Amino acid sequence: MRTILAITFILTALSASAQEHTTQQFGDWTLRCAQQQAGKICSLRQRVVIEEGNQLLAEVSLNIAQIDGQPRVLMVMNSPEGVALNIAPGYIVDERDDVVNLSWRTCVRQLCRAAALLSPQQQGVVMAGNVMVLGYNKFREDKATAFRVSLQGVTAGLAALSAQ
Numbered sequence: 001m002r003t004i005l006a007i008t009f010i011l012t013a014l015s016a017s018a019q020e021h022t023t024q025q026f027g028d029w030t031l032r033c034a035q036q037q038a039g040k041i042c043s044l045r046q047r048v049v050i051e052e053g054n055q056l057l058a059e060v061s062l063n064i065a066q067i068d069g070q071p072r073v074l075m076v077m078n079s080p081e082g083v084a085l086n087i088a089p090g091y092i093v094d095e096r097d098d099v100v101n102l103s104w105r106t107c108v109r110q111l112c113r114a115a116a117l118l119s120p121q122q123q124g125v126v127m128a129g130n131v132m133v134l135g136y137n138k139f140r141e142d143k144a145t146a147f148r149v150s151l152q153g154v155t156a157g158l159a160a161l162s163a164q
Contacts, residue, residue, distance in 0.1 A: 024160065027153015029062075031160050042164040043076075044157040048134075048147050056080055057147045058134060062126075062154070064161055065117065071162065073118040073126075077102055078111045082139050089114045089136035093129035093151070127155045 021034040026044070033042040043061040050057060058079045065074045077089060088101040100122055102114035114136070118126065126132065135146035 025153075026157035026160065028150035029153045029157040031157055031164075033164060040164065042161055044154070044161050046149060048149055057145065058136075058149075060132075060134065060149055062158060062161065064164075067117065073123045073158065074115060075102065075118055075126075076113060076115045077134065077136075078113050079136055081107055081110050081112055083107075083112045084137040084139045084141075085112070087137040089134065091132050091134040091149075093125050093132050095133075096125070123158075126151060127158065129154075 021032055023033075024031045029044050029046050031042060031044050033040055043063045045059060045061040047059045048057045049055060056079075058077050061076045061078075063074045063076060064071050066072075075091075079089070083089075083104070085104045085107075088103060090099045090101045092099055100116060100118075102116040105113045105115050107113070116122075129151045132149040132151055133146055134149050135144040137144050
């Protein structure tokens, strides 16, 4: 229950409007920190778009969550609305066989949000990887929408995020 509450707080805080923000680039990832009433909220983000038309496929963010006093990485994926909520999105790193599933959390403001709290082993795989393939199913479509997410800069970005 505490894990769900912590994840809900982080997701809500990250979507709230910020007073001021700073950004820093780490390879293909952007560390964005925003000053909010509750304090400073930071996340490491990457937007994935279709080049033609600049259409959003997803925004992937990595966040630090304190779960039972221990820092853990929370992966959040925002996708355009119209996804099949009954089919869990998932990712693989560097064509490995083990798929990591995310869970759909909510759909608001024309975006649907899925999240997964990464185990230390899953975090290590992401940090050591080169490319993540992430995918979700759109409503009433048989074929999954899959796309590549660069992991260039994710290790340095997570180190900077942890230091915030």
